Amino acid sequence: MTKTYLNTINGQLVGSDKTFESLNPATGESLGSVPISTQQQVSEAVAAARAAQPAWAAKPDAERKALMMKVAEVIKANAPYLTEWVTREQGKPLGGVGPDQVPGARFELWGCEVWTQVPASLDLPVEVAFEDETRRDEIHRKPYGVVAAIAPWNWPLLIAIWQIIPSIRAGNTVVIKPSEYTSIGTLELVRIISEVLPKGVVNTVSGTGEVGSFLVNDPGVDKIMFTGSGPTGAKIAEAAARRMIPTTLELGGNDAAIMLPDADPKAMAMGLFWGAFINMGQTCACAKRLYVHESIYEPTVQALKELAQAMPMGNGMDEGMVMGPIQNKMQYDKVVSLVDSAKKAGATIVCGGEAKGGPGYFYPLTLVTGLKDGDRLVDEEQFGPVLPIIKYSNVDDAIASANRLDAGLGASVWSSDVEKARAVAGRIQAGTVWINQHGMIHPMVPFGGIKGSGHGVEFGVEGLKSVTRAQVISVKK
Ligand code: NAD
Numbered sequence: 118m119t120k121t122y123l124n125t126i127n128g129q130l131v132g133s134d135k136t137f138e139s140l141n142p143a144t145g146e147s148l149g150s151v152p153i154s155t156q157q158q159v160s161e162a163v164a165a166a167r168a169a170q171p172a173w174a175a176k177p178d179a180e181r182k183a184l185m186m187k188v189a190e191v192i193k194a195n196a197p198y199l200t201e202w203v204t205r206e207q208g209k210p211l212g213g214v215g216p217d218q219v220p221g222a223r224f225e226l227w228g229c230e231v232w233t234q235v236p237a238s239l240d241l242p243v244e245v246a247f248e249d250e251t252r253r254d255e256i257h258r259k260p261y262g263v264v265a266a267i268a269p270w271n272w273p274l275l276i277a278i279w280q281i282i283p284s285i286r287a288g289n290t291v292v293i294k295p296s297e298y299t300s301i302g303t304l305e306l307v308r309i310i311s312e313v314l315p316k317g318v319v320n321t322v323s324g325t326g327e328v329g330s331f332l333v334n335d336p337g338v339d340k341i342m343f344t345g346s347g348p349t350g351a352k353i354a355e356a357a358a359r360r361m362i363p364t365t366l367e368l369g370g371n372d373a374a375i376m377l378p379d380a381d382p383k384a385m386a387m388g389l390f391w392g393a394f395i396n397m398g399q400t401c402a403c404a405k406r407l408y409v410h411e412s413i414y415e416p417t418v419q420a421l422k423e424l425a426q427a428m429p430m431g432n433g434m435d436e437g438m439v440m441g442p443i444q445n446k447m448q449y450d451k452v453v454s455l456v457d458s459a460k461k462a463g464a465t466i467v468c469g470g471e472a473k474g475g476p477g478y479f480y481p482l483t484l485v486t487g488l489k490d491g492d493r494l495v496d497e498e499q500f501g502p503v504l505p506i507i508k509y510s511n512v513d514d515a516i517a518s519a520n521r522l523d524a525g526l527g528a529s530v531w532s533s534d535v536e537k538a539r540a541v542a543g544r545i546q547a548g549t550v551w552i553n554q555h556g557m558i559h560p561m562v563p564f565g566g567i568k569g570s571g572h573g574v575e576f577g578v579e580g581l582k583s584v585t586r587a588q589v590i591s592v593k594k
Contacts, residue, residue: 121150122301124158124323125308127165128316131158137324139301142208142442143432143477151300154322156331159292162320163337166263166290169317174260174288178240185237185286187313189230192278195309196226199274201434202302207273208441208478209396210433219439220395229278229306232576235560236286239581246589253592258585260288261363262339265332267353269345270444271399271500273299274306279575280342281307281319287584289340292320294329296345298445330356338362340584344401347569365573365583367401368566369498370526373519374404374555375541377512377532378412385531385553386420392529392555393504394425394482397440399448402527402549402556402564406495407506408515414508418486421506422468425482432477442478443501449478452501458493459485459505469502490518498524512541520546525568529555548574 119138123130133152141148154162173181192199203222204211212221241258248254266280277293284291295303300323307321322328326349333341333356343353344367357364374392376382392404409417433441443449449472456470469483483503488495494505509515519528528547532538535552542550548566551557558564558576565574573583 119147119149121152122304123308124152124154124162124304124321125311126158126162126320126322127169128311130308133158137297139206139299141205142444143434143479145476148205149301151297151304151323153324154328154331159322159328159331159335160337162292162322163263163265163332163335165317166292166320167337169315170260170262170288170290173285173290173315173318181286181288182237184314185233185282188282188310189233189237191309191313192226192230192233192306196223196230199229199302199306199309200226202305203274204433204441206299206302207270208433208444210438210441211436212439220391221433221441225272225275228275232275232278232560233282236283236581239286239578241287241578241581241585251594253594255590255592257588257590258287258582259588260585262289263337264289264291264340264342264584265335265338266291266293267329267333267341267343267345268293268295268303270296270298271396271401273303276344277303277306280344283575283581284342284584285314285318287581289584290318290320292322292332292338294322294324294332297323297325333357336360340364342584343367350571365565365575366571367573367575368526368569368571369500369524370401370403370566370570371405371496371498371522371524372402372527372529372547372555373406373408373545374529374531375512375515375519376407376409376413376417377530377537377541378410379533379537380410380413380531381533382413382417382420386417386424388554389531390421390424394440394502395556397443397502398504399444399500400556402558404504404529404555405498406518407504408509408518409506410512410515411508411510414506418467418484418506421484421504425468425484428482430479430481440482440502443480444478446478448501449480452480452499452503455494455497455499456483456485456503459488462488462492464488464492464494464505467506490521496522516541516544523569524566526566526570527551527556529553
């Protein structure tokens with residue numbers, strides 16, 4: 118019998134009659150059991166959040182901030198324990214923290230700490246929208262009430278923190294459902310942070326999409342934050358529309374990176390590499406299609422190949438690993454199928470391209486050339502360790518390629534001339550366009566998609582506003 122990890126509901130640890138096993142993607146071994154929450158338990162979690170919310174919102178700002186700094190402290194104190202959960206359950210290597218370190222599970226925990234401290238230090242002061250001798254109109258920010266959060270499996274703790282922390286900073290309470298692929302780390306994170314928060318402020322439920330559906334359809338929910346795939350996002354938007362409640366939807370992306378003719382392939386290779394392959398490419402805002410000008414195409418492919426072949430891949434618990442497994446079979450099969458389709462389309466596999474064989478969902482870092490727009494590996498989000506590198510001769514064509522899909526999360530432009538890159542960046546349809554870097558999110562900088570990548574932003578003051586509603590107080594003078 119494996120240990121069952123429990124949900125936190127109203128400050129109590131709660132199991133369920135039905136459970137499932139969480140598996141280690143590097144070994145296939147069971148890591149423990151996870152409760153499948155019943156609809157009744159979901160209702161109880163939402164009711165607990167509702168009951169806790171008025172007192173939580175009524176706390177003086179300074180007190181809420183201080184409690185949130187305590188949350189950051191307990192995350193730091195428990196980082197070694199939680200880091201191991203991230204590696205064993207999600208698969209990313211332990212790695213390190215700092216500019217020269219592999220961005221793995223230690224980096225994820227460091228991110229959890231920072232993405233707690235920063236919102237804790239932000240304020241939403243009253244804004245004066247208009248004032249003259251006849252009237253004064255103020256905008257006050259009010260919490261929505263209960264936020265339902267649904268998380269994916271790629272950065273299970275960090276994305277949970279992105280959903281939980283701004284919500285509670287603004288005076289909401291939260292019920293979060295982690296992905297069924299990576300539940301234990303998140304259940305443990307919430308159990309630990311709940312020790313310094315009033316009961317009911319943060320609650321968990323666990324299970325598959327059905328449990329997520331119970332949560333987003335619960336009449337006690339006032340706002341939904343969802344990070345995950347487009348099709349699930351659409352179902353959640355429908356549920357929200359029926360009850361007229363707002364959503365923040367962070368959906369998939371298919372970010373284009375464009376290397377302009379004056380880009381330096383050698384100098385930019387490392388940034389491009391991590392832009393594409395952080396977390397084995399299983400990151401919403403990874404570079405997923407690389408468009409390179411014909412004049413620098415060969416040296417760019419060569420520089421990336423050298424890096425890809427030098428990165429040790431294996432069980433992330435072994436210090437020194439840079440790459441781990443793909444997180445789950447569904448995603449592994451998708452990657453295999455997309456690479457097969459590229460081979461059938463006549464592509465050249467520059468490196469990788471052959472599955473290693475079990476145990477574990479290991480797949481080598483793979484670079485593919487000879488594809489064009491319309492091929493599956495270019496048009497579909499691979500969400501894995503495979504990068505198609507597409508040759509172009511005209512910058513206008515590369516911009517048109519970047520914009521032709523129904524995705525608009527991130528993009529990047531690479532050049533030795535920032536002004537030239539900025540002009541191209543302004544023409545790309547994406548929530549964020551990075552110049553000479555890719556995927557470099559920051560807790561003070563709003564982040565979110567357009568088109569099929571969703572709507573609403575997280576992080577910074579804008580992210581905090583998105584978990585509040587505006588109330589206008591209009592005074593006649
Ligand atoms: P998914 O949509 O399959 O699952 C996400 C979550 O939704 C899981 O917790 C799942 O149980 C839950 N869910 C499934 N059906 C539901 C329903 N009907 N109602 C409520 N909840 C339901 O996505 P995934 O496979 O976990 O994540 C991968 C996808 O997420 C990729 O497409 C990726 O690009 C995207 N993603 C986006 C971002 C971002 O910030 N934009 C970040 C990470 C991942």
